[in-house]
Amino acid sequence: MTLSSHPYIPNTQHDRQEMMRAIGVASLEELFEDIPAGYRNPTLDLPPALSELGVKQDIERLAARNAHVGSHRSFLGGGAYNHFIPSVVGAMLNRGEFLTCYTPYQAEVAQGTLQVAFEFQSLVSQLMQMEVTNAGMYDGATALAEAALMACRTTGRSRIVLLDTISPYYAQVVCTYAEPQGLQVETTSALTADVAGAACLVVQSPNFFGYLEDMASLEKKAHADGGLFVVSMDPTAMGLFKPPGAYDADIATAEGQSLGVPLSYGGPYVGLFSCKEGFLRQMPGRIVGRTTDTEGREGYVLTLQAREQHIRRQRATSNICTSTHLVALAVAVHLATMGKQGLKDVATACYHKAHYAAQRIAALSRFALPLEGVFFKEFAVTCPIAPAEINHRLLERGIVGGLDVSNLIPNGMLIAITEMNSREDIDGLVDALEEVTR
Amino acid sequence: MIGPGTQLEQQRRLLLMDRSRPGRRGVAMPGLDVPEHDLPSADLLRADLPLPEVSQLEVVRYFTLLSQLNFSVDTNFYPLGSCTMKYNPRINEDVARIPGVAGVHPLQPTEGAQGALELMHRLQDMLAEITGMVATSLAPLAGAHGELAGVLMIRAYHHSRGEAQRTKMLVPDSAHGTNPATAAMAGYDVVSIPSDERGNMDLDALREASDDNLAGLMITLPSTLGLFDTGVLDVVRIVHEAGGLVYGDGANMNALMGRAKLGALGFDVVHLNLHKTFSTPHGGGGPGAGPVCVNQTLAPFLPSPVVSEEEGEGGSWFSLDDPQQSIGRLGGFQGNFGVLVRAYAYLRSLGEDGLKAVTDNAVLNANYVMQGLRPHYDLPYDRTCMHEAVFSARRQEAQGLKALDVAKRLLDYGIHAPTMYFPLIVGEALMIEPTEAETKETLDYFIEVMEHIAGEAMEDPETVRGAPYGAANTRLDEAGAARHPDLRWKPAS
Numbered sequence: 018m019t020l021s022s023h024p025y026i027p028n029t030q031h032d033r034q035e036m037m038r039a040i041g042v043a044s045l046e047e048l049f050e051d052i053p054a055g056y057r058n059p060t061l062d063l064p065p066a067l068s069e070l071g072v073k074q075d076i077e078r079l080a081a082r083n084a085h086v087g088s089h090r091s092f093l094g095g096g097a098y099n100h101f102i103p104s105v106v107g108a109m110l111n112r113g114e115f116l117t118c119y120t121p122y123q124a125e126v127a128q129g130t131l132q133v134a135f136e137f138q139s140l141v142s143q144l145m146q147m148e149v150t151n152a153g154m155y156d157g158a159t160a161l162a163e164a165a166l167m168a169c170r171t172t173g174r175s176r177i178v179l180l181d182t183i184s185p186y187y188a189q190v191v192c193t194y195a196e197p198q199g200l201q202v203e204t205t206s207a208l209t210a211d212v213a214g215a216a217c218l219v220v221q222s223p224n225f226f227g228y229l230e231d232m233a234s235l236e237k238k239a240h241a242d243g244g245l246f247v248v249s250m251d252p253t254a255m256g257l258f259k260p261p262g263a264y265d266a267d268i269a270t271a272e273g274q275s276l277g278v279p280l281s282y283g284g285p286y287v288g289l290f291s292c293k294e295g296f297l298r299q300m301p302g303r304i305v306g307r308t309t310d311t312e313g314r315e316g317y318v319l320t321l322q323a324r325e326q327h328i329r330r331q332r333a334t335s336n337i338c339t340s341t342h343l344v345a346l347a348v349a350v351h352l353a354t355m356g357k358q359g360l361k362d363v364a365t366a367c368y369h370k371a372h373y374a375a376q377r378i379a380a381l382s383r384f385a386l387p388l389e390g391v392f393f394k395e396f397a398v399t400c401p402i403a404p405a406e407i408n409h410r411l412l413e414r415g416i417v418g419g420l421d422v423s424n425l426i427p428n429g430m431l432i433a434i435t436e437m438n439s440r441e442d443i444d445g446l447v448d449a450l451e452e453v454t455r
Numbered sequence: 456m457i458g459p460g461t462q463l464e465q466q467r468r469l470l471l472m473d474r475s476r477p478g479r480r481g482v483a484m485p486g487l488d489v490p491e492h493d494l495p496s497a498d499l500l501r502a503d504l505p506l507p508e509v510s511q512l513e514v515v516r517y518f519t520l521l522s523q524l525n526f527s528v529d530t531n532f533y534p535l536g537s538c539t540m541k542y543n544p545r546i547n548e549d550v551a552r553i554p555g556v557a558g559v560h561p562l563q564p565t566e567g568a569q570g571a572l573e574l575m576h577r578l579q580d581m582l583a584e585i586t587g588m589v590a591t592s593l594a595p596l597a598g599a600h601g602e603l604a605g606v607l608m609i610r611a612y613h614h615s616r617g618e619a620q621r622t623k624m625l626v627p628d629s630a631h632g633t634n635p636a637t638a639a640m641a642g643y644d645v646v647s648i649p650s651d652e653r654g655n656m657d658l659d660a661l662r663e664a665s666d667d668n669l670a671g672l673m674i675t676l677p678s679t680l681g682l683f684d685t686g687v688l689d690v691v692r693i694v695h696e697a698g699g700l701v702y703g704d705g706a707n708m709n710a711l712m713g714r715a716k717l718g719a720l721g722f723d724v725v726h727l728n729l730h731k732t733f734s735t736p737h738g739g740g741g742p743g744a745g746p747v748c749v750n751q752t753l754a755p756f757l758p759s760p761v762v763s764e765e766e767g768e769g770g771s772w773f774s775l776d777d778p779q780q781s782i783g784r785l786g787g788f789q790g791n792f793g794v795l796v797r798a799y800a801y802l803r804s805l806g807e808d809g810l811k812a813v814t815d816n817a818v819l820n821a822n823y824v825m826q827g828l829r830p831h832y833d834l835p836y837d838r839t840c841m842h843e844a845v846f847s848a849r850r851q852e853a854q855g856l857k858a859l860d861v862a863k864r865l866l867d868y869g870i871h872a873p874t875m876y877f878p879l880i881v882g883e884a885l886m887i888e889p890t891e892a893e894t895k896e897t898l899d900y901f902i903e904v905m906e907h908i909a910g911e912a913m914e915d916p917e918t919v920r921g922a923p924y925g926a927a928n929t930r931l932d933e934a935g936a937a938r939h940p941d942l943r944w945k946p947a948s
Contacts (some may be wrong), residue, residue, distance in 0.1 A: 023809050025542055025734075025892060028816050032895045036823040039811060045815050048822055048839055051683035059716050062584055064577075069546050076796065080555025082570030084563060087554035095562045096787055103482045104515055107552070115521035116581030117543050117680040120740035121638045123872050124933075125863070125926035128467075129525035130739035133518070136471055139944035143472070143505045149942050152740070155596040158787035159667075186787050193758075193783035197610060197642040229499065259501050272787065281551070282571045283561030283788025284596065285742030297889035297940060303740065308936035311921075315468060316928035325600070326636035327877075331645045336599045336636035339730060343738025346518075353471050353514045354481035357506040362484035391495045397934030408564050420562055440488040 018397075082416055086280065087305040090442045091417040094395045094433025095225070096157065096184050097283070098275045100253065100363065101436055103354045106277045106347050115346055120303075120339065124318045125310075130342065134305040137349040142353070144255050145269045145394065146262025147291035151302040154337070155346040157272025158187045160288025161219065161249045162194040163301045163335055167292075168217035169200055169329040170334070171299050179204045180235075182224035183249065185425075191219070207231065212238055217245040217267075223254055226388055226422075226431060227371075227395030232264040240265070252276050253435075254393045256364030259289075268292045271396040277351025278344055287344035298324060301335030302341075366395035366436040370443065374434050377447045383454055387426055395433040397426055401454045404430040410453035416446060427449035465732065466520055467927075472944045474517070475507040481514050494946075505840070525739070525929040526871045532897050534824075536843045536874035536886025537631070537679055539709050539731035544804065547734065547797035556796055565774045572773035574614060576762040578799045585810070586705065586725050587716025588748035592757040592778075593790040598706060600785060601726030601745025602637040602673070605702045607782040608724055608749065608756040609671045610641055612700060613757075615780060621670040621698070627656050629678035629882050631704050645668060654682045654836040656690055665697035675704040676717065679878040679886070680836055681821065681843035683710070691721035700752070708732040709890065710818055710841035713811030724749045733798035744794040757782040760789050816891035817842045819842035820898060824889050827902035831909035835881050843888035847881050851912040856919055858883040862907055863930065864922035867906045 028036070033045075042048060050055060067075060086099045093099075107383070110116065114129060121127030121134075134152040141150040141367065154160035165177045171368065177195055179188055181204050188204060195202050205211065212218050218239035222230040232248075239246035245267035250260075253275045261269035274280070274288040292300060298321065306320035326333040355363065371394045379386050384403035400407055407430070408418035419432040434443065494500065509517075514680045526533065530790065533540035550556065559571055579591035597603035606624065613621045624643035626634045628650055635645045646664050649657045656674070672694045677683045684690065694701050700783035701724035703717045709732045711717070729735045730743035737743070749757060760775035775789060805813065818841055825834065825844035832846040848858040862885065874886040889898055911919050 023805065024542060024810050025804070025810060026809075026816050027892070027894045028819070028864060031713075033816075033819060036819055036895065040819075040822045040826050042822075042831055045819060048815075048818050049714050051685050051839065051841075053685075053688055053720075056688075056715055056719055059587065059719060061713050061807040061810060063807045063810070064803065066809050067803050069804070070801050072546055072800050073550060076550040076556070076574070076800060077553060079570035079574050080553045082573070083555045084567035085558030086560070087558050089567075091560060093560045093562055097561050099558075099560070101484070102588050103511075105481070105511060108515070109518045109522075111548065112519065114527045115523040116541075116548070116736045117528035117736060118525045118739045119533065119535055119538055119737050119871075120538060123526070123866065124931050125923050125928050126526035126531075126866050126871065127524075127739070129521040129523065129925040132521050132524070133739075134466070135943070136940055139470065139472065140506065142943045149940075155742075156787045159596070159600075172567055184787075190782040190786060193607070193785060194640075197607060198640070199642060214719045223570075225561070249914045255501065256504060257501060258499055265772060275598060279552075279557040279793070280560050281557050282559040282563075282568065282792035284786070284791035285744075285793050286787070287742075289887040304940075304942060306933045306936040310928040312929050314928060316931045318931045318933050318936050320940060320942075321931065323937070327632040329636070329641035329660075329682040330632075331635040333636040333639070336603060336633050336640050337597070338633050339597045339737070340727075340741040341596075341738075342740030342742075343736070346739070348512065350518055353507055355506075355507060356475075356479075356481050356508050356513065357504050358480050358508070359482050359484055360506060361504055366484065366487060368494070369487055369492050370489050371777040373489035376492075379856075391499065399713075405564070409566065412564065412567055412721045414678060417560060417563055434842075436484065443489070 025206035038226060063270045064245060084412060089264055089415050089417045090445060092357055092419050092432050092446055093417050095431060096186060096272060097280055098433060099280060099437050100275050101396055102277050103356045106350045107127055109350045110343060110347055121319060131305050131365055133346050133349055135307060137345045138305060140349055141289050144252060145291045146260040147269050148294040149297050150291040151300055151304050153341050154288030154290050154302055155281060155341060156284060156286040157249060157270065158190040160270035160290045162191045164247045164270050165191050165217060165219055166194060167268060167299050167301060168247055168297065171296055172216045172245060174214060174216035177202045177213045177219065178210055178218060178365050180217045181206050182226060182273045183219060183221040184225040207235060210238060212244050213242050217247045219247045219268060221249040223251055223393045226397045227392045228388060228390040236264045253257045253367060255362055257368060273348045277347040283345050285341055287312050287341040295425045299334055302337050363436050370438060371396060371434040374432060374443045378450065381392040381451050395431055398430050398432060399426060400428045404428060411449055415450050416449055470944045471507040471509060474509050474513060477508060479508045479510050480513045481509055506758055510906040531869055531871050532893060532901060533871040534887045534901065535871060535888050536875050537706060537887040539888060541734055541890040542892040543671050543734055543736040544801065547591055547800045550800050551793045551796045556935040560705045563834045566787035569773055572762050574799055575795060576764055576773055578795055579762060581802050582727060582746055583748050585712055586748040586865055587718025589751055589886055590754040590757060591746055591748045592878060593746045594758045594762045594785050595747060595794055596786050596791050597741055598726065598728040598745045599633040599637060601747050602633055602704065603640055604758045604785060605726050606641040608753045609700045609702060611756045611780060611782050612753060613670055618948065621668055623668045624670050625664055625672040627674060629680050629878050630673055630675045631679060631706055634704060635674045636675065654680045655684045655686045656685055658689055661690060661693050665693050666697065668896055669697045669699040671700040673702045673704060674771040675707060677707050677841040680845050681840040682836060682838060683841055687720055707842060710814060714814055718750055724753050729794055729798040734801040735794045735797040742791050742794055744791040758782050758785045802922040813891045818891040820891060820893060822901060824887055824898055828905055843886055845881055846885045848885055852883055854912050854916040856912050856916050858885050860919045861885065864908050864919045866923040868923050870901060
């Protein structure tokens, strides 16, 4: 085989010769003699290597076949949203000192990473009005699943009750996590929810369809028989609406993508995970704490590691190791830059624009709003023809339509509106909906 | 108190909420271009939003200052064993930010995401080829998530055959730290298998544990000792004969590309860490991605979704599918696509010869470092190593020092510490993985520094014990942090 020079591999032929001489081997083959002979040196049938320019062109060609928020007006949500991201966020993410470091096991040379995590925990706690927050989970769905498991550990109970208005994707992830541990997952409506003996009642608000749940009464229901109130929420809604802490939530989770993270076809995102202080030692994931060094100066460390996989092994609270620290950095920078006013502005813009869009669509003769209640930035409509067909026709007109939920609401579609959708975009969508269903 | 050198310390101490001043802002949002709609009743609304009010420069300066307190691959040699801290190519960052990559919504109809799906399909194929498997799911969001997927597939397989009594998962004592926690998350009873004196798995212990209740074995190859288990074919045979399946932790794949395929050795499922072997940046603790590759036996159980290809009139058509007996959905959407794109870019940059060269140079570098350190540190398993070598600071222990002290002293020489105290079977372990990305000059410097520290340990152990001296902080009180958790900003009372 050839070992021609590659930009990512600096050893020269001369280096290799010297190193082999130092080791005392005549060839590289000798280093691999522990591999059983018949299994050594298989061929790898891979596409040929490309130059840096070639790689860029290859991926640009693929990217050109995707509709995206730059090429199309998008009204798609369902748990991931197109929000404004200030330039500061990308600039900070691109700093190599943040980008290319490992999990901060060596605290003395990872204070940047650790202090960022502390900021993230602080800002998310402020946003959710919760007592403690961890350094982040994989995404909103896994955060909710881990919250349900944590509720079972904390209460010693094994029944998880999900409201039927939570994201079906999230519900599936809860099932994937819960079933192997012998936990039962039930899905019920808010009216008929029976929480007797249950570990928790799991609620999403705004729910999958975009509408606020009656949090005050659900909280009472959840706590009536000693179960926990577990909440999943949209962090941008917290700029306008009461946070989970105001409803005495025991565990609050969220998909953090709306806070400075690009859509990226589904990830990487970050799950936000907060709880009451009393449950701290049952929390999954990394937690950063403030402490002092031998000189009495403040500093930060990974803490409460006795919960974690590398210490507690099979009795750990979770197996999570590599998580999504860099995405948590994006959230921290985003929250810092948007700040109090920016996040309020985003939330109110979403609310007013979504209601403008809803009123205009409801005024179309063949569309209707099937659901009652207060919605935030996403709402359900019923269409005169199959939503999949509408979306196909919209795509031809440069529009990514709403989420097809005809499996949940007959001919139903969820339309998501954010501050990124101008009035002109919304009017264009309304006209197009009329045109493609005429 | 003002004085030279105080600025950094003071600048750093203020958290964002401390810096906040009413009326400052980091960005301005556009005005409303639609009529205002009535807000809902006030009892639903938030009275106050206690977030910082800081200017944009303050944000940039603060986070830039914090970044400068970090060691990173971009700034330092980072021989952190098992973590494969190789170069993270910048082209990968560029392509992940192309609008047609970063701006694609995960729930878009597949007709608007053919490019993304084709990229994922190609990556599935390439990873299956590298591991010698037949199918891949890119859904797992990190290494431990991939482990969970692998073990859940093994469980689903046994259940599908009516063998739910198989509840025992074997984990060698040289396996990765997450493995036991993962097995427990899948509801398994974990049984540890010891290593023999050469660092291979103890075959007698394995045979004894392989009974009718055996679900499978989680094996890391090369092991966390950095060694290729020479009995691996026997290991696989014993597990299979007892009706169990073999899960391979692919965290150490940097040692094997083009030199061995785990599928050919008989493994049933393997997960890969794209943020290790395949160069995606670790980001201070993620995001990663932990794709799982499987053989024919486990293909029906792959996590949802997988990308499938169909030949049509207009060429290939790609879609997201749920495998027949899937273990289900692992995350909100179809995986960490942004990470997948970076790994794809890396694979396309290297190709077959390049990947083989990665492995060959990674293993060469590790053996070169092992040879250079052998006179100065104990080497519990003195064999040819693979991509990493595990030393012990036992000799330094005689001077009252620990592996921790040696590791911390390295920081003063601008080198990140190796992985310490792992694997657990080596006392005072120092696990060193140089990767293929470093120059011989860097390796020589590292060897020289390690030799120097070994000398310091003999002559001046106190200096070593107090290290580091030149970092942002001296050693931190971890016990105090755990005893009195201080976990977020609180308003001054």
